[in-house]
Amino acid sequence: MGETGKSDARQRNQTRFWLSVLRLHSDIFAELNKRMQDEVGLSLAKFDAMAQLARTPEGISMGQLSSALKVSNGNVSGLVTRLIKDGLVIKAMSTEDRRSFSARLTDSGEQKFLMARDAHNSILADILQQVPDEDLTAANTALREILEEMHAGDALG
Amino acid sequence: MGETGKSDARQRNQTRFWLSVLRLHSDIFAELNKRMQDEVGLSLAKFDAMAQLARTPEGISMGQLSSALKVSNGNVSGLVTRLIKDGLVIKAMSTEDRRSFSARLTDSGEQKFLMARDAHNSILADILQQVPDEDLTAANTALREILEEMHAGDALG
DNA sequence: TTGACTTACTTTACATATAAAATTATCCAT
DNA sequence: ATGGATAATTTTATATGTAAAGTAAGTCAA
Numbered sequence: 001m002g003e004t005g006k007s008d009a010r011q012r013n014q015t016r017f018w019l020s021v022l023r024l025h026s027d028i029f030a031e032l033n034k035r036m037q038d039e040v041g042l043s044l045a046k047f048d049a050m051a052q053l054a055r056t057p058e059g060i061s062m063g064q065l066s067s068a069l070k071v072s073n074g075n076v077s078g079l080v081t082r083l084i085k086d087g088l089v090i091k092a093m094s095t096e097d098r099r100s101f102s103a104r105l106t107d108s109g110e111q112k113f114l115m116a117r118d119a120h121n122s123i124l125a126d127i128l129q130q131v132p133d134e135d136l137t138a139a140n141t142a143l144r145e146i147l148e149e150m151h152a153g154d155a156l157g
Numbered sequence: 158m159g160e161t162g163k164s165d166a167r168q169r170n171q172t173r174f175w176l177s178v179l180r181l182h183s184d185i186f187a188e189l190n191k192r193m194q195d196e197v198g199l200s201l202a203k204f205d206a207m208a209q210l211a212r213t214p215e216g217i218s219m220g221q222l223s224s225a226l227k228v229s230n231g232n233v234s235g236l237v238t239r240l241i242k243d244g245l246v247i248k249a250m251s252t253e254d255r256r257s258f259s260a261r262l263t264d265s266g267e268q269k270f271l272m273a274r275d276a277h278n279s280i281l282a283d284i285l286q287q288v289p290d291e292d293l294t295a296a297n298t299a300l301r302e303i304l305e306e307m308h309a310g311d312a313l314g
Numbered sequence: 315t316t317g318a319c320t321t322a323c324t325t326t327a328c329a330t331a332t333a334a335a336a337t338t339a340t341c342c343a344t
Numbered sequence: 345a346t347g348g349a350t351a352a353t354t355t356t357a358t359a360t361g362t363a364a365a366g367t368a369a370g371t372c373a374a
Contacts, residue, residue, distance in 0.1 A: 013293045014281050018185060020300035025182040026227060027307065028175060034362095045330060063352060070183060075331055077354055082329080099339045099352040124171050130306045136170045139299040143177035146296055149287045150184065191332095202360060219323060232361055234324055239359080256322040256369045 028127055035123045040116045046088075047120065049079050050105060050113045053089065059102035061094070088112055185284055192280045197273045203245075204277060206236055207262060207270045210246065216259035218251070245269055 033044045042050070052068045053060065060068070066076040080103055083089035088109035094100035105113060128136070190201045199207070209225045210217065217225070223233040237260055240246035245266035251257035262270060285293070 010290060011278055011282065013290060013297065014285050015278070016297050017285070017293050017300075018189075018281055020297060020304065021178065021181050021185065023304060024178050024300060027304075028178065032175075043329070061352080062354090066353095071330090072332055073353065074333080074355075078330075081354095094352095097340075097352080099337095101353075121168055121172070124175055125168065127307065128171050128174070128303075130309050131303050132306075133167060133170060135299065135302050135306065136174050139296070139303055140170065140173050140177060142292065142296040142299045143174075143181060145292050146285075146288050147177065147180060147184075149289075149292065150284065152287050200359075220321085223323095228360090229362055230323065231325075231363080235360080238324095254322080254370070258323075 028124075031127055032120070032123055036116065036119060039123070040112070040119045042112070042116050045079060046083060046086075047113075047116050049076075049083060050088065050109060050116065053103060053105045054110065054113050057104060059092070059104040061100050061102055063100075065103060083109070185281075188284055189277070189280055193273065193276060196280070197269070197276045199269070199273050202236060203240060203243075204270075204273050206233075206240065207245065207266060207273065210260060210262045211267065211270050214261060216249070216261040218257050218259055220257075222260060240266070 029044065036042050036044060036047060048069060049065065052065060062073065062076055062080065065080070066073045069076065071079075080089060080091060084091060088106060089103055090106055091101045091103045094102055186201065193199050193201060193204060205226060206222065209222060219233055219237065220230065222237070223230045226233065228236075237246060237248060241248060245263060246260055247263055248258045248260045251259055
């Protein structure tokens with residue numbers, strides 16, 4: 001005995017941490033996604049894609065978009081198809097490489113993104129309204145630290 | 158001026174927090190899900206459902222399972238169907254209420270869950286191997302605090 | 315009892331995600 | 345130039361998730 005004691009405490013700590021992250025993500029995501037859909041007609045997936053496109057007004061390739069969003073190529077393919085159907089995004093064939101496509105926001109997409117960004121901020125403010133600044137700051141410090149440590153290794157694929 | 162100063166800092170704090178939660182969730186989820194699939198042939202969705210079923214060996218109704226997992230009824234319906242096809246779960250019609258079904262793990266499901274739980278713990282340990290105990294503890298404290306504050310209101314639906 | 319409501323669950327239509335195969339275009343060594 | 349490897353993207357099959365409609369069973373007032 002004694003050998004497993006420290007290990008078990010560590011394991012409980014890890015599990016507690018993961019459960020907290022899961023719970024926070026699930027609670028915030030559900031509310032934010034639902035209200036974004038209701039208030040501006042955009043899912044978070046679409047909003048995230050548009051946010052990346054807004055950062056690169058000159059256009060961005062499907063592959064780069066997929067890397068930036070950290071989702072699969074196939075997923076981006078469908079997402080962009082739906083955004084095009086919504087009239088928010090356009091795709092142009094690259095002049096240099098005919099395999100490649102450059103996507104960017106339409107004018108209407110740009111306008112919608114600006115409204116959506118404001119809505120996103122104010123919904124998040126609602127969700128976190130009971131959380132004091134110092135608690136947010138403490139969490140930010142702790143989470144940034146853990147993200148850095150996780151990627152120092154890098155145990156992640 | 159002066160009016161928006163505090164508000165903007167708060168907003169940045171909120172956004173930073175949400176981005177950190179998103180990133181942590183995405184990084185850990187992707188790795189944990191993939192390795193659980195590779196090493197024990199279970200997605201996290203299936204593992205989570207089995208964990209709940211393991212907690213209630215006497216059986217649990219579809220509706221209670223859906224509440225416990227915080228996912229929709231329709232989702233649980235499909236998830237349980239797939240787990241039954243895998244031979245890990247069985248469903249029996251309730252004797253009191255013929256609308257209701259009680260789901261529980263099969264013997265094979267119980268055994269698989271015990272292995273899966275060990276795998277889950279050790280994969281999580283791998284992912285967090287570079288994170289010192291005190292950093293996990295600090296994050297746990299900060300996150301629990303925020304979860305409580307969020308649900309104090311309750312701004313969440 | 316009957317008829318209205320509620321409850322438990324499934325089904326359907328769709329969005330979002332992955333992995334793997336398919337497609338098409340480019341590049342490079344010969 | 346040709347042929348084989350590589351690269352960018354789409355397509356397909358499947359899992360996971362929601363919301364909304366559908367089905368069937370229980371409840372309860374009159």
